[in-house]
Amino acid sequence: MTDTLRYVPNVSVDSTLLSPGASRNEGLPASTQVPVPTHRGTVLPRVQWNGDRQDVVPFQRERFEEVRPLGQGGMGEVVLLKDHDIERMVALKRLPEGADLDRLLRFVEEIRTVGQLDHPNIVPVHDVGIDQRGRYYFVMKHLQGETLESIIEKLRQGDRAAHAHYTFPIRVQIFIGVLNALGYAHRKGFIHRDLKPANIMVGPYGEVTVVDWGLARRVSQPGETAQASGSTGAAATNLREAASLRTQLGAVVGTPLYMSPEQARGQHDQVDVRSDTYSLNVLFHEFLYLNHYLEGRQSLADVLEGVQKHQPELFEIPNNPHQSGVPCELGWFLTKGLAKDPAQRYQSVDEMMEALRAVMDGRIQVLCQRTAIKRGLHGLLRQVDRNPVAVIIGSTLAAGVLLASLGHLIFVLFS
Incomplete structure (x- = not known):
């Protein structure tokens, strides 16, 4: 079924945007070629003073000016742009030239997924389009700050300023921001499937944003019947089902170090919100202990084996020399979150939020001598x-x- 799958866009282009003999997106798959606008100009006028009189005059120039690259990945590149209409900096993510159908489908689904997730902790989409070289793109908010991956590395190396700022209570607050985003997405019916420190942005004023929803998909809640799009024998009736169907055919989807055991086994029909909760606890564990629970494993086979079988002994992990010991109540929180059996771990992000709120309020569950003393x-x-x-x-x-x-x-x- 998927070998013959073709995406034929229904595109209506204003003739005023096309030059005579406009190109057909050279380099893109034939099934995705469409007429390409020669440019996107500004539309807002400017005010010009003639003596005491104000005149509003047209002001036309290229709307977006490319400033510098921001990053590159398997799904394309991200560049920083100056929006001359709104006078702001924005980020543009675009597919490379010659992108295959699978990447195009995932790119389109990322746009439509994020477009439906209107939340302060999820990066918003401003616009979509095709540039003069036939590359699909979308424009989004330019996020200031640094990734959680970068913050963890600074803490691991003993950066004194980072340790002074990112105390354990602040780390918990940042993690709650991530949970807010995922809780909202789950209620909307989407799971992320690629949660990792590199996909969490932390702004200079404490803003937390979850990015890169390229592997997200709709999913049923635990205990519900799987959707038709989760079956490889189902007919793909629309683009969302087509993208989900093609994803199901891959053995492993996600980033191995942060995926859940069921993801590592390629059991896509069993991946639900609890898979995201596992990944959330993996990144939270690394944020607290400054060491990945699979540290030292080099090969993909070793990593996947560790994801499925290795249960970290959180209270036997030596303290990082640059920080005090991780609070025991947070260690117990992670013990449940890193359970290999989905039925034994947190069943929802809401359950995780309630457990963390209890810890922050001092309502600590007595599970050992240390927790008993702290509870008292x-x-x-x-x-x-x-x-x-x-x-x-x-x-x-x-x-x-x-x-x-x-x-x-x-x-x-x-x-």
């Missing part, structure tokens, strides 16, 4: 706010008894 101390701190007079009186009396006991002991010893 947090309880005492809450009592200080709820009953300050009683706590002050009680602590004063306790201090008095302690001092009296010490005085009596000293008297006995020296008398």
